[in-house]
Amino acid sequence: MEILMSILIGLLFASAVYLMLSKSLLRIIIGTGLLSHGAHLMLLTxxxxxxxxxxxxxxxxxxxxxxxxxxxxxxxxVISFGVTAFFLVVAYRAYQELGTDNIDEMRGTKTDD
Incomplete structure (x- = not known):
């Protein structure tokens, strides 16, 4: 059972890192949520x-x-739920002010895409 949980934790960590390396703010927030769930499962395992x-x-x-x-x-x-809710509120407010959720556009740099 521990091996199955270890594989699941590895998949959660891999998908969280993939999402956190993207340029979309919402994907980064989802990635941090997945990373925290992976850490919770790792502690229990x-x-x-x-x-x-x-x-x-x-x-x-x-x-x-x-x-x-x-x-x-x-x-x-409970703590990660509160932090995720705070991140979502800040991201929504940033989207209202700037009109985008792209990190590069928030910084003001030009992208080559």
Missing amino acids: MAGLKRGTVPLLGENAEAYTDPIPQALVLTAI
Whole structure:
């Protein structure tokens, strides 16, 4: 299962880097979102994908799952949602002011395309 998750994480990272290298601001924002989701999956995979009961005191369980990585990833998901929403608002405002979402045109440089 860890190998399958590693392949999925690699695909998420590769597609995120591809999107972040484009000139469109919306693609860059989507790429950062994919990159953060890949990082979340990597944290959960590194913690170990095991099955077990909840870690409650007083229960004699043979195996239990560690709640710390799950709590960290939940916090990171909320933070990345807020950052993505902020990026989208800034990109929308920049599009309203400048009329484009191309990074080179926002800078004022001429493109050869």
